[in-house]
Amino acid sequence: MIILVDGASHTGKTLLAQKLLEKYKYPYLSIDHLKMGLIRSGQTHLSPLQDAKLVDYLWPIVREMIKTAIENEQNLIIEGCYIPGNWKDHFFEDYLKSIKYYCLIMSENFIQNHFDDIIGHANAIEERLYDSDLTKDILIQENKKYLERCKSFGNDFIIIDKDYEQDLANRFGF
Numbered sequence: 001m002i003i004l005v006d007g008a009s010h011t012g013k014t015l016l017a018q019k020l021l022e023k024y025k026y027p028y029l030s031i032d033h034l035k036m037g038l039i040r041s042g043q044t045h046l047s048p049l050q051d052a053k054l055v056d057y058l059w060p061i062v063r064e065m066i067k068t069a070i071e072n073e074q075n076l077i078i079e080g081c082y083i084p085g086n087w088k089d090h091f092f093e094d095y096l097k098s099i100k101y102y103c104l105i106m107s108e109n110f111i112q113n114h115f116d117d118i119i120g121h122a123n124a125i126e127e128r129l130y131d132s133d134l135t136k137d138i139l140i141q142e143n144k145k146y147l148e149r150c151k152s153f154g155n156d157f158i159i160i161d162k163d164y165e166q167d168l169a170n171r172f173g174f
Helices: 013-024 031-040 053-070 109-121 136-153 163-174
Strands: 002-007 028-030 077-078 099-106 157-159
Touching: 002 013, 002 053, 002 136, 013 077, 013 099, 013 163, 028 031, 031 053, 053 077, 099 109, 099 136, 109 136, 109 163, 136 157, 157 163
Parallel strands: 002 077, 002 099, 028 077, 099 157
Antiparallel strands: none
C-alpha cells in the first residue's frame, strides 16, 4: 500500500506520516528531503521557494518511485506538498488500487482560533527555516486553494476544524 499525504504548509503532513509509520510500520519518504537533497547536491538550480516548478521537477521522480514500490509489493508513506492535484491521471487503474491519498486541510475557523498553536508546532518533527513571513491570511488562502483543488480533482481530504489530534484520530484510529 502507498499512502500519499498532501496539504498546504503547516497542516501537519510530516506529523501524520510519522503517526502512520508508528501505526503501520511502513517507511515514509518526505518529498522535502528529496527536494533538498537534489538542490544541495546541485542536481537542480531550483530554489526551495519555487513550489510550482518543484512540483513539475519532483513529481515524475516520486511517481516512478511509487510505481516501483507497487510493482515490488512494498508499502510506503510519501508526504509533501509537491503532489499535483491530477496525480491519479499518472497511474493505470491497477496502480490506483494500491494508493491511498489524503490531503490535510485546516478550516478557516481552526486557523483563526489556533494560529499560535500552529506556529508553535511548526517544528514538531523537523526544523523549518522559512516561517517568518507566514500569516493567518496566507495560511487560510493556501488551505482554501488545496480544498478547491481536492474538490475539483475528486481527491480525498481531511478537514481539521476543532482539534488536530482528535480530527486525525477519528479518521485513522490513533
